[in-house]
Amino acid sequence: MLFNIAPQLRGYLTPADLLKSEGTFQFAINREQLPVNGSIFEIEGDGFVFNLSFHLENLIVQRNNTVLQVELDKIPIKSKLLFFVMWSHKELKIHCSFGKKKEDKIISTLPYNSVPPPNSLLKWTRLNNLIPTKEYSNAEEFRTKIHSCLETINEKIGESDGFYPFWNIIYDKGKIVDRQPKNEIEIQPVMQCLLSDQMLASSIEIIPEFKSGIGNLDFLFIGQVKDRGAVYFCTEFKNAHSDKIFDGLTKQLPAYIKNKRADYGAYCVLNYFGEWLEASEKNKNIEFEIKKKRIFMEKPYCDIIRVFNFNLAKPISASKL
Numbered sequence: 001m002l003f004n005i006a007p008q009l010r011g012y013l014t015p016a017d018l019l020k021s022e023g024t025f026q027f028a029i030n031r032e033q034l035p036v037n038g039s040i041f042e043i044e045g046d047g048f049v050f051n052l053s054f055h056l057e058n059l060i061v062q063r064n065n066t067v068l069q070v071e072l073d074k075i076p077i078k079s080k081l082l083f084f085v086m087w088s089h090k091e092l093k094i095h096c097s098f099g100k101k102k103e104d105k106i107i108s109t110l111p112y113n114s115v116p117p118p119n120s121l122l123k124w125t126r127l128n129n130l131i132p133t134k135e136y137s138n139a140e141e142f143r144t145k146i147h148s149c150l151e152t153i154n155e156k157i158g159e160s161d162g163f164y165p166f167w168n169i170i171y172d173k174g175k176i177v178d179r180q181p182k183n184e185i186e187i188q189p190v191m192q193c194l195l196s197d198q199m200l201a202s203s204i205e206i207i208p209e210f211k212s213g214i215g216n217l218d219f220l221f222i223g224q225v226k227d228r229g230a231v232y233f234c235t236e237f238k239n240a241h242s243d244k245i246f247d248g249l250t251k252q253l254p255a256y257i258k259n260k261r262a263d264y265g266a267y268c269v270l271n272y273f274g275e276w277l278e279a280s281e282k283n284k285n286i287e288f289e290i291k292k293k294r295i296f297m298e299k300p301y302c303d304i305i306r307v308f309n310f311n312l313a314k315p316i317s318a319s320k321l
Contacts, residue, residue, distance in 0.1 A: 001044070001045035001046075001120075001121070001124070002042055002043065002044040002045065003015060003042070003043055003045070004039065004041065004042045004043075005040075005041045006038075006039060006040050006041065009027075009040065009041070010140060010144065011139075011140035011141070011143045011144045011147070012143070012147070012306060013025070013041065014144060014147050014148045014151060015043075015124075015125045015128070015148075016125050016129070016148055016151040016152065016155075017147075017151060018041060018043055018050055019043075019117045019121055019122060019125055021088075021089060021114055021116060022087065022088045022089065023086070023087055024084055024085070024086045024287075024288075024291070025052070025084075025085045025086075026082070026083060026084045026085070026291050026292070026295060027040075027083050027295075028080060028081065028082050028083070028295045029080075029081050029083075030079075030080055030081070031072070031075055031076065031077050031078065031079040031080070031081055031098070032077050032078065034054065034057060034072060034081070035054045036054070036056060036057060037053075037054055037055055037056070038053060038054045039051070039052075039053045040052040040053055040054075043117075043121070045118060045120060045121050046118035046120050046121065047118065048064065048115070048117050048118050048121060049062055049063065049064050050062070050063050050064075050117075052085060055069075057071070057072050057073045058070065058071050058072060058073075059072060059083065059085075059094060059096070061085055061087075061092060061094060063087055063092055063112060064115050066092055066110055066111075066112045066113075068092045068093075068094060068108055068109075068110045069094075069108070070094045070096055070106050070108045071106075072096070072106075075096075075098050075106075076098070076099075079098040079099060079104075080098065081096055081097070081098050082096070082097045082098070082292065082295060083095070083096050084096075084288070084291075087112065088112070088114070089112075089114040090111065090112060090114070091109055091110060091111055091112050092109070092110050092112045093107070093108070093109045093110075094106075094107070094108045094109075095107050126152075129145075129148045129149065129152065129198065130198065130201055131201075132201050132202070132203075133145065133201070133202045133203055134203050134224070135203070135224045135225070135226050136223055136224065136225045136226065136231075137225070137226050138225060138226070139225055139228070139231050139263040139264070141225075142204075142223040142225055142231055142233065142263075143233065143263070143264045145202050145204065145223070146204065146221055146223075146233050146235075146264075146266065147266070147306060149195055149198045149199060149202070149204075150195075150235075150266060150268065150308050151308070152194075152198065153191070153194050153195070153308075153310055154310055154311060156194055157310070157311070157312070158311070163311075163312050163313060163314055165187075165190050166181065166182055166187055166190065166270070166272070166312040167179050167180065167181060167182060167272075167276065167312075167314075168180045168181075168182055168186075179276045181239060181241070181270070181272040181277060181312070183239065184218065184237045184238060184239060184270070185209075187237065187270065188208050188209065188218060188219075188237070189208075191219075191237070192206060192208055192219075199221070202223070203223065203224065204221050204222065204223045205221070205222040205223075206219060206220075206221060207219065207220040207221075207222070210260075212256055212259050212260060213259060214255055214256070214259050215252070215255075215256070217234055217235075217236065217256045217260070218235055218236050218237045218268075219234075219235040219236075219237075220232060220233070220234060220235075220260065220262075221233040221234075221235065231262075231263055232260050232261065232262035232263065233262055233263065233264050233265065233266070234253060234256045234257050234260060234262045234264075234265040234266075235265065235266045235267075235268060236248055236252060236253045236256065236265070236266075236267055236268065237268045237270055238267070238268070238269060238270065239269075239270045239272065240269050240270060240271040240272065240273065240283060240286045240287075240309075241272065241273070241277070241279075241283060245269070245286065245290065246290070246293055248267065249267045249290060249293060249294060249297075249305070249307070250293065250297055250301075253265050253267050253301075253305060254297075254301045254305070257301070257304070257305075263304065264304045264305070264306075265301075265304060265305045265306075266305065266306050266307075266308055267290075267294070267305055267306070267307045267308070268307075268308045268310060269286070269287065269290055269307065269308065269309045269310065270310055270312055271286070271287065271309055271310060271311050271312060271313065272312050272313050273286075273313055274311075274313025274314050274315060275313065275314045275315065276313065276314050277313065287309045290307055290309075291307050294306075294307050
């Protein structure tokens, strides 16, 4: 089994991210810093392959037998490159933007017949996440553990159709007349239940509604790092349909991180768009827009905050597609 992530991404990117059947990985790099050759991540095991690398100034993604690449050598040398590498059940896609004009982008797509990762890799990832931990060797290891725990929320909801607890069901004489997404405060107990066992095994303390002096942070995570003591991680949840969805990322969470002197943070987007809540034209690409907004945040926040998207929608039934 081969599982390698480039050193600069360890802590931010976790094994669970790369074993999802559908996912998006985004990153930015200056054109003049583009490596001629270099691996970003490599996964190989039991016939499953998923690699992303640079080769001769081309970005190449391979998922099993499908290989997709984009040529970058003709992009102006002073450009900042923004990449989105996306995979789904049907296709592989690379989206590269390098300017403000509509034509300043490269999009490459290939059909892809989805092959799920082998159970051996999935089992290894889950068991690795449950290994008891008392102390972390560094803050990045602490961040990796929290990212891995947050990533399991989507898995648990998807496996059990567990979206119902996130909705307020409105009845009239025993008949359902409406369904409304719960607000961020209402879902906190559910999220804490989904995380509690993993955090307990990982010796991470969870404090919901932490009173910071500048407002109430949704969750503060505290872990012990060798030779440092207590280290803090700030997490904020926001509904995707909220009018303050971007402010929560660019203003609110950075303020909490600065106030608490936390090393890292996570911005958790609660996405209810589906059969019970239709996305507006403004919100239909909200996950993409939020991740793009994070990349262009000022330092250090663009590097220390990660965005998670939680799908809390009732899937649209096949008869309505």
